[in-house]
Amino acid sequence: MSNRNHIMFVDDDEEDRFIMLEYFRESGNESHIHFITNGQEALDYLESIPEDGNLPRLIVLDLNMPILNGTQTLFQLKRSRRFKDIPVIIFSTSENENEKRKCLSMGADDYLVKPASYNEGLKVVEKFTRFLEDVERNS
Amino acid sequence: MKEVVCVNLENDMDLILAHKRVMKLCELTGFSLIQQTSIATAVSEVARCAIDFGKSAELNLGICNSAGKRMLQAIIGDSRDFSPRCKDAIQYAKRLVDDVQVISGNKEFSIILRHQLSYGHTITDARLNAFIDYFKSEPPVSPYDELRRKNLLLQELAEKVQESENDFRVLTDSLPLMMLSANNGGTITYANKWLKDFFGQVPRDLTGISWQPLLHPGDYASFNKDVQNAFVNGETFTAQYRFVEKASDTYLWHIFSMIPLKNEKDIIIRWIGFIFDINAQKQIEQTLKDNRELKEIQKQLYENQAELQDKIIKLNRSNYELEQFAHLASHDLQEPLRKLLFYSDVLTTRYPDQVDDYGRTILHNMGAAVGRMKELINDLLSYSQLQKPNLSFAPVNLETLFQEIIRDLELPVRESGATIEYDELPTLQGNPIRLRQLFVNLVSNALKYSRKGIPPIIKVFSTKEDDHVSIHVRDNGIGFAEEYKEKIFGLFERLHTRDQFPGTGIGLSICRKIAELHHGSISAVSVPGDHAEFIVSFPLDQELTTQP
Numbered sequence: 106m107s108n109r110n111h112i113m114f115v116d117d118d119e120e121d122r123f124i125m126l127e128y129f130r131e132s133g134n135e136s137h138i139h140f141i142t143n144g145q146e147a148l149d150y151l152e153s154i155p156e157d158g159n160l161p162r163l164i165v166l167d168l169n170m171p172i173l174n175g176t177q178t179l180f181q182l183k184r185s186r187r188f189k190d191i192p193v194i195i196f197s198t199s200e201n202e203n204e205k206r207k208c209l210s211m212g213a214d215d216y217l218v219k220p221a222s223y224n225e226g227l228k229v230v231e232k233f234t235r236f237l238e239d240v241e242r243n244s
Numbered sequence: 245m246k247e248v249v250c251v252n253l254e255n256d257m258d259l260i261l262a263h264k265r266v267m268k269l270c271e272l273t274g275f276s277l278i279q280q281t282s283i284a285t286a287v288s289e290v291a292r293c294a295i296d297f298g299k300s301a302e303l304n305l306g307i308c309n310s311a312g313k314r315m316l317q318a319i320i321g322d323s324r325d326f327s328p329r330c331k332d333a334i335q336y337a338k339r340l341v342d343d344v345q346v347i348s349g350n351k352e353f354s355i356i357l358r359h360q361l362s363y364g365h366t367i368t369d370a371r372l373n374a375f376i377d378y379f380k381s382e383p384p385v386s387p388y389d390e391l392r393r394k395n396l397l398l399q400e401l402a403e404k405v406q407e408s409e410n411d412f413r414v415l416t417d418s419l420p421l422m423m424l425s426a427n428n429g430g431t432i433t434y435a436n437k438w439l440k441d442f443f444g445q446v447p448r449d450l451t452g453i454s455w456q457p458l459l460h461p462g463d464y465a466s467f468n469k470d471v472q473n474a475f476v477n478g479e480t481f482t483a484q485y486r487f488v489e490k491a492s493d494t495y496l497w498h499i500f501s502m503i504p505l506k507n508e509k510d511i512i513i514r515w516i517g518f519i520f521d522i523n524a525q526k527q528i529e530q531t532l533k534d535n536r537e538l539k540e541i542q543k544q545l546y547e548n549q550a551e552l553q554d555k556i557i558k559l560n561r562s563n564y565e566l567e568q569f570a571h572l573a574s575h576d577l578q579e580p581l582r583k584l585l586f587y588s589d590v591l592t593t594r595y596p597d598q599v600d601d602y603g604r605t606i607l608h609n610m611g612a613a614v615g616r617m618k619e620l621i622n623d624l625l626s627y628s629q630l631q632k633p634n635l636s637f638a639p640v641n642l643e644t645l646f647q648e649i650i651r652d653l654e655l656p657v658r659e660s661g662a663t664i665e666y667d668e669l670p671t672l673q674g675n676p677i678r679l680r681q682l683f684v685n686l687v688s689n690a691l692k693y694s695r696k697g698i699p700p701i702i703k704v705f706s707t708k709e710d711d712h713v714s715i716h717v718r719d720n721g722i723g724f725a726e727e728y729k730e731k732i733f734g735l736f737e738r739l740h741t742r743d744q745f746p747g748t749g750i751g752l753s754i755c756r757k758i759a760e761l762h763h764g765s766i767s768a769v770s771v772p773g774d775h776a777e778f779i780v781s782f783p784l785d786q787e788l789t790t791q792p
Contacts, residue, residue: 120583169576198579202677221585223593
């Protein structure tokens with residue numbers, strides 16, 4: 106059960122991690138959220154999962170991260186035969202249209218702007234939940 | 245016979261002269277005075293008949309040898325035989341001199357009188373020549389004779405002048421330069437063949453307008469002045485002018501030189517002019533000069549290019565730095581703001597009971613301040629991104645663009661009760677995102693700066709002038725004073741307090757930047773309290789469709 110809703114949340118911002126966790130809890134989403142602080146760690150972790158092990162159901166990527174940033178990580182994921190089918194949602198502060206278009210063209214499944222209000226936060230979690238449900242239905 | 249002197253027999257003066265000459269020759273050859281008179285009388289008698297009845301008689305006096313004797317001889321010859329009319333004279337002469345003969349030829353007729361020289365009187369050739377010289381330089385015998393002699397001299401001189409003039413002509417014509425001479429009045433008295441050939445004519449005067457068609461328009465005035473000065477100063481002068489060659493109808497550079505010719509009293513009697521072709525030299529000079537200038541320009545060009553390259557590098561660097569700044573601003577500056585907003589919102593939403601009214605006001609004000617900061621950063625970011633000049637262009641249908649803008653601004657339009665009308669608008673070559681940003685700003689401003697209680701009416705229309713097409717956005721709002729019509733486009737310029745109208749003061753700067761990136765411009769006109777109108781102009785070649 107926990108494996109089925111396994112979300113990998115890659116973000117170096119401790120506060121955002123805290124906020125998201127709160128929201129997930131509040132909205133009743135029971136997904137297991139695995140927090141990782143940069144792209145390189147995320148890739149290392151994925152590599153460490155055995156062939157028959159369970160890959161995350163969804164990867165949420167921040168863009169502005171140290172060591173390996175969001176777009177670099179996205180690029181690595183999408184060129185990997187093993188990880189390219191894991192859905193990726195970009196989760197960033199940037200409202201830049203160019204950045205959004207770039208990420209979607211690189212294979213990201215969605216682009217969400219980090220919430221600036223309580224209600225926006227709730228909506229974001231709602232979207233994550235709905236997305237996971239879609240993935241579930243299609244698999 | 246050795247001839248000593250000759251006298252024409254035409255009139256009485258000739259007769260006197262003939263008599264004198266005979267008397268003299270007799271004297272020189274040693275005859276006594278009586279003998280001199282006898283011989284002279286004999287010759288004179290016959291000569292008188294020749295003058296009276298002959299046609300063009302001539303008397304030749306000389307010395308001859310006849311039968312071993314040295315004799316003085318006088319031959320009176322004519323083309324007409326006048327002897328029948330002077331039988332008496334011949335008879336008379338026969339009595340006075342040793343021998344008189346009448347010789348009648350086909351066309352010539354002559355009477356020869358001879359008289360033997362005194363015995364022992366020898367006359368050498370040298371003496372004979374001395375006689376000849378004597379008669380040549382014989383002092384004038386009469387005014388008539390004098391006149392005659394001078395006339396002869398003059399004729400001789402004229403022949404010589406003619407000869408030397410011919411020489412001069414041949415000489416000047418064979419030199420490859422133009423020559424002329426002029427009198428003191430400037431009238432040209434002589435011009436050589438080269439000059440005639442070159443100009444196709446010879447001007448009458450050195451001064452005056454006859455040279456105008458022969459000179460380059462830029463040289464005529466100075467030529468005229470120089471020549472006149474030369475006449476006034478009486479000094480040699482040399483200058484360079486462009487003369488027209490008749491054959492090729494081209495201007496060729498020449499050296500023109502005028503030299504005064506003076507007599508022994510140092511008075512100028514004539515001017516000599518030379519015109520010498522130096523066009524080839526001039527061309528070489530010009531080519532060398534051009535070459536030098538070309539090299540100079542080339543050098544300048546290289547320097548400018550290097551400078552430009554340097555500036556481009558610096559510009560690229562500063563562009564890069566700007567991009568980096570934009571990137572940093574988008575993430576790092578906005579991040580804490582977002583969280584401030586978020587936390588204050590969470591406080592008011594999730595803990596409504598724990599926060600009292602005052603606390604809520606403070607939280608609300610904090611939120612508003614953060615909101616402004618966020619807006620400011622976004623606008624700054626937007627403006628800095630416009631510094632990147634490489635915009636991609638595509639056809640943008642402005643009518644469709646305005647439909648979309650009205651749809652996007654639906655909420656503020658509804659709230660303010662505004663009406664937005666637009667005429668038929670053209671399709672332009674431009675960057676869709678930036679053009680949208682530009683017109684959204686203008687329409688948003690029109691909505692924002694409305695008069696209290698009066699619903700905004702915004703009219704969008706286009707006009708076309710010689711070389712540009714303009715899009716007008718006109719409202720019925722508060723407008724602005726004339727003095728601010730340029731100022732409002734400056735960065736961070738605001739005409740109102742934030743309480744009256746919120747804003748960052750960047751919006752119109754962005755509009756101007758976008759217009760400029762489209763090779764266009766933006767301007768504004770207004771009547772305060774009545775309306776404001778913003779006009780965005782684009783070059784006509786950016787218009788793709790023409791409105792009807």
